[in-house]
Amino acid sequence: MTIHFDLSPEQQKLKVDARNFARVHLEPRVHRIRTASGPGAAAAVMQEAHQAAVQEFGIIKRIAPPEFGGTAIGGVDAAVMWEELATVMPEIFDSFAGLMLVLGPIMKAGTPEQHQRLLAPLLNGSTPAPVAAMALSEPGGTANFDAPPPAPGLQTTAVRDGDEWVITGDKEWGAHLGGWDGNGPDLMIVICRTPAGISLIAIERKQLAPDNFTVVEHHDTAGLRGTLTSRIRLDNVRVPIENLIGAEGDGPALASQTFIASAAAVAVLATASMRAAFDDAYRFATTETRNGPVPIIDHRVVADVLSQAKGRIEATRLIAWRAMDATATGNPNAVEWCLHAKIFGSETAVDVINQLIRVVGIQAYKRSFPIIHRLFDALAYPIFQGGNISIRLRQLQDLLKSEEWNPLQASGMS
Ligand SMILES: Cc1cc2nc3c(=O)[nH]c(=O)nc-3n(C[C@H](O)[C@H](O)[C@H](O)COP(=O)(O)OP(=O)(O)OC[C@H]3O[C@@H](n4cnc5c(N)ncnc54)[C@H](O)[C@@H]3O)c2cc1C
Numbered sequence: 001m002t003i004h005f006d007l008s009p010e011q012q013k014l015k016v017d018a019r020n021f022a023r024v025h026l027e028p029r030v031h032r033i034r035t036a037s038g039p040g041a042a043a044a045v046m047q048e049a050h051q052a053a054v055q056e057f058g059i060i061k062r063i064a065p066p067e068f069g070g071t072a073i074g075g076v077d078a079a080v081m082w083e084e085l086a087t088v089m090p091e092i093f094d095s096f097a098g099l100m101l102v103l104g105p106i107m108k109a110g111t112p113e114q115h116q117r118l119l120a121p122l123l124n125g126s127t128p129a130p131v132a133a134m135a136l137s138e139p140g141g142t143a144n145f146d147a148p149p150p151a152p153g154l155q156t157t158a159v160r161d162g163d164e165w166v167i168t169g170d171k172e173w174g175a176h177l178g179g180w181d182g183n184g185p186d187l188m189i190v191i192c193r194t195p196a197g198i199s200l201i202a203i204e205r206k207q208l209a210p211d212n213f214t215v216v217e218h219h220d221t222a223g224l225r226g227t228l229t230s231r232i233r234l235d236n237v238r239v240p241i242e243n244l245i246g247a248e249g250d251g252p253a254l255a256s257q258t259f260i261a262s263a264a265a266v267a268v269l270a271t272a273s274m275r276a277a278f279d280d281a282y283r284f285a286t287t288e289t290r291n292g293p294v295p296i297i298d299h300r301v302v303a304d305v306l307s308q309a310k311g312r313i314e315a316t317r318l319i320a321w322r323a324m325d326a327t328a329t330g331n332p333n334a335v336e337w338c339l340h341a342k343i344f345g346s347e348t349a350v351d352v353i354n355q356l357i358r359v360v361g362i363q364a365y366k367r368s369f370p371i372i373h374r375l376f377d378a379l380a381y382p383i384f385q386g387g388n389i390s391i392r393l394r395q396l397q398d399l400l401k402s403e404e405w406n407p408l409q410a411s412g413m414s
Contacts, residue, residue: 005321011080014073017057018084025052026089033091033226034373039218043228047180050095051129053085060123060130063100065107067115068123075328076321079268083317086272090377091226093269094175097262101134102189104258105200109246118202118243122186131180132187136255137173139231143390145191146198146252156192156234158201164238165201167192170216172231173384178215184208189245190234197249203239212237223376256395259386261327263338266385267320267345270378274313274352277374280364281356282306290361305359309352316345333410339396343388346381353378 007015029049036042053059062081064070073081085092099122106119122130136142138155145154156169167190171177176185188203216231246254285297285306296302323341326334353375357364364371382388386395399405408414 005318007080011077014077015080015084018081021053021057022085022088025049025056026085026092030089033089034367036225039220039225039228042225043180043218046091046095046226046228047129049089049092049226050131053092053096054129059096060099060125063096063103064123065103068120069125070123075264075324075326078265078328079317079321079324082265082268083272083275086269087276089226090269090273091224093265094224094227095131097265098132098134098174098176098185099130101258101262102132102187102202104261105189105245105254106202108257109200109250109254113242114202114245118187118204127186130187131176131185132189133174133176133185134189134191134255134258135171135174135177135232136191136259137171139170139172142173143387154191154193154198156190158190158192158194158199160195160241161238163241165194165241165243167201167203167234167237167239170231170233173219173229175227175229177232178218178228178230179205182215184213184232191251191255194244194248198251199248200245200251200254201239202243202245203234203237204243207237207239211235222379223373224380260335260338262385263342263392264320264323264327266381267316267323267341270345270349270381271313271317271320273374273378273381274309274316274349274356277353277356277371278306278309278313280369280371280374281309281359284360284363296359302359305355309356312348312352316348319344335395336399336410339392339399342385343382343392343396346378346388349378349381350375 026049029045032045033042036045061070062073065072082093103119106114110118121127122132136145138145140152140155144151147153156167156171158165158167169192171190177188179185184205186205190201190203192199192201212235214233214235216233219229221229285302286295289295297306319337319341323334323337326337331337353371357371357375360369360371363369366372386392406414
């Protein structure tokens with residue numbers, strides 16, 4: 001038996017193509033996003049990057065399943081591609097995350113009619129640069145969205161009125177909740193309370209109008225400035241009953257599955273941000289003497305911090321690949337791999353980048369020096385895509401407590 005981690009010729013090509021695309025189309029826009037006057041101005045630059053990813057890099061085709069004319073690249077392929085793109089601009093992942101988050105439950109629980117009506121226009125090129133949003137998070141808190149009464153839990157509701165669902169509530173944080181123009185994304189899946197439980201309901205852009213849909217505010221975030229996150233209000237939005245995804249009450253299970261896959265992707269983002277920070281610090285350490293006799297890498301402690309950072313970046317990349325592969329192939333241990341990848345990767349990234357900032361020293365503290373932005377971005381990783389404390393560690397606890405679980409199972413060593 002041979003285990004190898006070498007990239008195939010196709011993966012090598014994907015890596016080079018993604019790297020070239022990022023250099024030509026993303027890199028020139030990064031500074032404009034960081035220095036934009038506010039969230040709306042940053043999003044306008046991000047829209048250009050998003051469109052370039054669709055038109056010049058064919059990203060939708062790479063994400064889409066074959067039934068929509070896509071090539072649906074595998075888990076490690078996706079990790080390689082997103083690492084290359086996110087090392088330059090992590091927000092580019094978020095810009096397509098909504099599309100991937102809605103794809104999961106509709107492909108799994110949706111009907112063929114829903115596949116054609118809801119997904120095909122987004123994935124087969126008939127919508128030029130589509131955006132989608134997965135609307136779970138709410139202003140009052142999300143960690144306890146499925147908590148049983150008397151806890152309030154999820155506040156957004158949908159009630160039946162004839163052949164329609166009528167949806168009301170505030171959602172926030174999801175990328176693209178407002179769409180590029182404030183009139184909503186092409187497709188939004190709302191996780192809401194229906195009479196028989198928590199359910200997933202699709203809202204199409206054509207069902208949103210100024211009298212039922214408001215962008216209450218855009219968030220002015222510390223990092224990931226190109227990701228426009230907003231608070232929106234749904235006020236009696238009417239959609240056909242055929243927009244229910246799966247059965248009433250399927251919401252928590254479907255949401256959990258789609259956010260498990262995205263957990264693995266956070267480890268890829270973590271790898272990318274650490275890689276970029278390492279490049280910043282390593283270049284500084286090998287070229288700067290800080291008025292001393294030698295480049296600062298010749299100081300043992302500086303080299304040690306860089307060495308330790310490098311080791312932890314490699315460890316994060318390996319667990320990211322393993323988790324991405326597990327979720328793409330339907331490995332029964334995917335949940336455990338994805339949760340560990342998310343928690344380990346995100347917390348390692350914040351720590352490693354913080355260490356690398358110390359290597360650079362006070363010069364790192366200027367906004368014009370890139371490394372501080374890597375930290376601003378990475379600070380989101382432990383708290384988004386399901387907070388580590390609020391959601392992810394709890395999911396791991398549930399796993400550890402289940403009777404079938406054993407500690408050697410995921411590694412195959414049991
Ligand atoms: C760039 C970006 C993109 C995002 N994209 C999306 C998206 O597409 N869709 C979406 O729905 N959301 C999105 N979010 C929101 C994100 O997924 C959050 O992880 C989610 O809202 C949960 O937030 P929270 O963990 O802070 O929960 P909260 O409910 O706000 O909890 C806050 C804190 O309370 C404590 N806490 C509460 N309950 C518990 C508990 N039961 N056990 C332990 N501790 C608890 C924890 O300390 C927790 O950190 C995005 C956020 C960002 C920044």
